[in-house]
Amino acid sequence: DVKVTQSSRYLVKRTGEKVFLECVQDMDHENMFWYRQDPGLGLRLIYFSYDVKMKEKGDIPEGYSVSREKKERFSLILESASTNQTSMYLCASRGDRGSYEQYFGPGTRLTVT
Amino acid sequence: KNQVEQSPQSLIILEGKNCTLQCNYTVSPFSNLRWYKQDTGRGPVSLTIMTFSENTKSNGRYTATLDADTKQSSLHITASQLSDSASYICVVSAYGYGNKLVFGAGTILRVKS
Numbered sequence: 001d002v003k004v005t006q007s008s009r010y011l012v013k014r015t016g017e018k019v020f021l022e023c024v025q026d027m028d029h030e031n032m033f034w035y036r037q038d039p040g041l042g043l044r045l046i047y048f049s050y051d052v053k054m055k056e057k058g059d060i061p062e063g064y065s066v067s068r069e070k071k072e073r074f075s076l077i078l079e080s081a082s083t084n085q086t087s088m089y090l091c092a093s094r095g096d097r098g099s100y101e102q103y104f105g106p107g108t109r110l111t112v113t
Numbered sequence: 114k115n116q117v118e119q120s121p122q123s124l125i126i127l128e129g130k131n132c133t134l135q136c137n138y139t140v141s142p143f144s145n146l147r148w149y150k151q152d153t154g155r156g157p158v159s160l161t162i163m164t165f166s167e168n169t170k171s172n173g174r175y176t177a178t179l180d181a182d183t184k185q186s187s188l189h190i191t192a193s194q195l196s197d198s199a200s201y202i203c204v205v206s207a208y209g210y211g212n213k214l215v216f217g218a219g220t221i222l223r224v225k226s
Binding site: 004009040041042043044045090092100101102103104105106107109 | 117144145147154155156157158159162202206213214215216217218219
């Protein structure tokens with residue numbers, strides 16, 4: 001079974017703090033994704049990566065950056081957290097470009113106060 | 114604009130009853146349509162994936178249908194159980210760079226005894 005893990009289930013940070021969300025997958029997948037999920041809205045893509053050290057902006061990259069130094073690990077960074085970044089953050093991974101299936105992690109609920 | 118609309122927003126049914134969730138989309142060019150189940154506080158888990166040529170696909174008590182001409186899909190749940198209480202998300206993939214996924218906002222289903 002594919003396993004996607006996220007470093008924290010719940011996180012509370014103060015405005016202005018630098019926040020790191022970590023995601024690890026164990027299936028040697030090339031593609032990894034970071035989404036945020038807010039009530040009444042569908043999942044929105046923040047950033048994705050097709051390979052190590054490669055990153056592409058998604059639909060809402062502002063205020064976020066990412067890092068992929070190893071194939072299995074994809075980190076989301078909030079350089080200076082703001083209250084409007086309070087949300088559920090979901091990481092996902094997928095095999096090669098011909099594969100449809102995308103596997104999600106359990107999510108990190110981030111609260112910025 | 115690529116969009117996925119789901120209805121109803123929420124639904125309450127009695128245990129043992131059937132229900133049908135709806136999904137309309139305007140995503141183009143169409144690649145595939147997926148239904149995910151997301152339990153509260155968890156990441157989404159795939160139920161079915163259908164390509165253009167598939168009209169119906171089942172996964173246990175879940176049956177998804179696709180009408181690519183009218184750009185509509187439905188998810189039918191038979192003999193509902195309390196464990197079916199969750200959010201059900203319709204996701205449509207477009208051909209192109211990254212096989213971009215467009216997410217619906219989800220239907221929240223509550224099954225009560």
